[in-house]
Amino acid sequence: MKKFRLFLLAGIIAFFTGCSKDSAEPDSGGSGGNEPTPTYQIGDYYNRNGVKGVVFKITDGGKHGLIISMDEAHRCQWSTETVEIGANDSYDGSANTALVVSTCVLEKYPAFKWCLDKNVNGVTGWYLPAYFEFSNIKLVMGVINETIANNGGTVISNASYWTSTEDGQFRACAHPTTDNQKDDYFRVRAARAF
Secondary structure (H helix, E strand, O other): OOHHHHHHHHHHHHHHHHOOOOOOOOOOOOOOOOOOOOOOOOOOEEOOOEEEEEEEEEEEHOOEEEEOOOOOOOEEEOOOOOOOOHHHHHOOHHHHHHHHHHOOOOOHHHHHHOOOOOOOOOOOOOOOOOOOHHHHHHOOHHHHHHHHHHHOOOOOOOOOEEEEEEOOOEEEEEEOOOOOEOEEEEEEEEEEEO
């Protein structure tokens, strides 16, 4: 347990110092004209090109970063099968989600499917956040929830949420717990790069 806490602390520090990977494609920043790319701060409402969410991480002075969805699923399983797929990245939920999409029958992975079902009408890039991505969401949950509430969304609760981080054949990591059976039911939020 002590080893995991040190790993968790190191991950949080790495996330906030820019060592994490943002592998999803960012938005182009405009409609193709000469519009300047807007800049965002943590807690800002993001509403561009059919994508709505709240900023929980910024890079490039706020021109890019990550958002969390305005809504959530209340009861999803990580998986209905017990197969180890190697989605064990604790920092990059986009990579874990891509692995599930490329190797699994999506209907057997309800938490991932819920996130990916947000990719409609030309929108792409939604994914199930990794463990440390969700850790950082929870660190700024107060400011995020204020924005979500002010814009008609469902606030993030103190309940456990699935992350995309797998922990072997039978288990996956919810946040804040880490030793969960894949067929347990938890809440789900989607994340996306901008």
